[in-house]
Amino acid sequence: MKKIIMTGGGSAGHVTPNLALVPELKKIGYEVEYIGSKNGIEKQIIESQNIKYYPISSGKLRRYFDLKNFSDPFKVLKGIFQSFSILRREKPNIVFSKGGFVSVPVIIGAHLNKIPVITHESDMTPGLANRISAPYCTKVCVTFPESIKHIKGDKAILTGTPIRTEILKGNREKAIKLCKFKENKPIILIIGGSLGSKFINELIRENLEELTNKFNIIHICGKSNIDNSLKNKHGYAQFEYVSEELPDIMKSADLVISRAGANVIFELLALKKPNILIPLSKKSSRGDQILNAASFKKSGYSVVIQEEDLNNKILLSKIYELYKNSNKYIENMNKSDGKDGVLNIVNIIKKYSK
Incomplete structure (x- = not known):
């Protein structure tokens, strides 16, 4: 051997x-x-x-x-x-x-x-x-x-890039049960990276009232970033990190909001998930995520918002725009020769x- x-x-x-x-x-x-x-x-x-x-x-x-x-x-x-x-x-x-x-x-x-x-x-x-x-x-x-x-x-x-085969074998119903969602609404998944994103976490939580009127929200917020005051929030499920449940959660998502690390964006491409990418800014990185996101935007796979341009109004308008036009992004991803x-x-x- x-x-x-x-x-x-x-x-x-x-x-x-x-x-x-x-x-x-x-x-x-x-x-x-x-x-x-x-x-x-x-x-x-x-x-x-x-x-x-x-x-x-x-x-x-x-x-x-x-x-x-x-x-x-x-x-x-x-x-x-x-x-x-x-x-x-x-x-x-x-x-x-x-x-x-x-x-x-x-x-x-x-x-x-x-x-x-x-x-x-x-x-x-x-x-x-x-x-x-x-x-x-x-x-x-x-x-x-x-x-x-x-x-x-x-x-x-x-x-x-290597994609885990198990990420393609999720079960939407298992994720809904895990998150204890009671209403059949489209699901938005937020991924801030394994270490979380304070900026994205705060922005999502500021807009929870409006978002949960129309969507169920699954929020992977990173280690030590659980907001205990929102643990019983209707239509909102938060996790520090998920491992075995991730394929089910990814399968359940109708839209995804994510950083633009190469691994996660290629998983989104493999799963054909309409997405909004918020790359790490050059202030806190070497700019690699900005380049990754630009490539996916050019290919028609993603909506991209630069962190310094983002506010509540832009976030909500891009979510509604992406949801309305999600089929266009799925069609583009189906043409990928990854x-x-x-x-x-x-x-x-x-x-x-x-």
């Missing part, structure tokens, strides 16, 4: 695509293990899947000044030594990375052990972790054709395994 060690963390977007690959990898005979941070979201997600997990030290990579920038390089260095030791002992045939700051020491540790590394970049332009790691990688899988020019050394391969990311990436892994 061959062995693959996966890595990636910091947010669910750096973990769930790995899980999309696991069933296919196991089917073709790979033993799957994982290296991640000690306290990151990836630890809980991966261990819940009964995958062997090795925690390492990891420092966050920042594009802004912070006093931790002086101490975190030592954490990264410690993580490299830990990864080197784990990989030398476990002797995987290949390492697969989904990015995030924890992946850097793992990839360098693999390189020092002469183990092939495949990494995947979801967004239009590479994140900081993947830019640092790319020289140590064998190949870099990308989601968007536009991404190829950003990867040096003829390493980029267009594969698409690649089967799972099989493409698994084939790359097979090809380059030791």
Whole structure:
């Protein structure tokens, strides 16, 4: 049996695509293990899947000044030594990375052990972790054709993004029962990312009275962002984070309001869900979500509202406009020729395994 060690963390977007690959990898005979941070979201997600997990030290990579920038390089260095030791002992045939700051020491540790590394970049332009790691990688899988020019050394391969098969098998009735909705109204799903979005959360809650007159609302608001005063609000269900129930919740949605991370928008495309994208602004990100959203708007898959342009009036008008014209967006998504990311990436892994 061959062995693959996966890595990636910091947010669910750096973990769930790995899980999309696991069933296919196991089917073709790979033993799957994982290296991640000690306290990151990836630890809980991966261990819940009964995958062997090795925690390492990891420092966050920042594009802004912070006093931790002086101490975190030592954490990264410690993580490299830990990864080197784990990989030398476990002797995987290949390492697969989904990015995030924890992946850097793992990839360098693999390189020092002469183990092939495949990494995947979801967004239009590479994140900081993947830019640092790319020289140590064998190949870099990308989601968007536009991404190829950003990867040096003829390493980029267009594969698409891996979509979990279970996300396509949801049950609407189960979600309605879970949310305890009493009225048969169209459902709006709000996704602020695994860590939540304070801005989106507040905007939705400010408009709940009007929205719940016409819609049922499912709000995935992020860790510690539950509003206890709204727990019994009619037509409103809020969750910090959902895992097993997510396919049912996604299936139930008639409209989705979301950030514009590549993983979630390609899941919305696969499910043909009319959506409003509110990308993270350049003030709080490197602008990758703005590029992702622009690509989907150009293709006719999404309505896009920039965060700095958003207010109550615009939000409500765009929701009503999208609901009225939802069939147009579904038709455009039905014409998509999105690649089967799972099989493409698994084939790359097979090809380059030791």
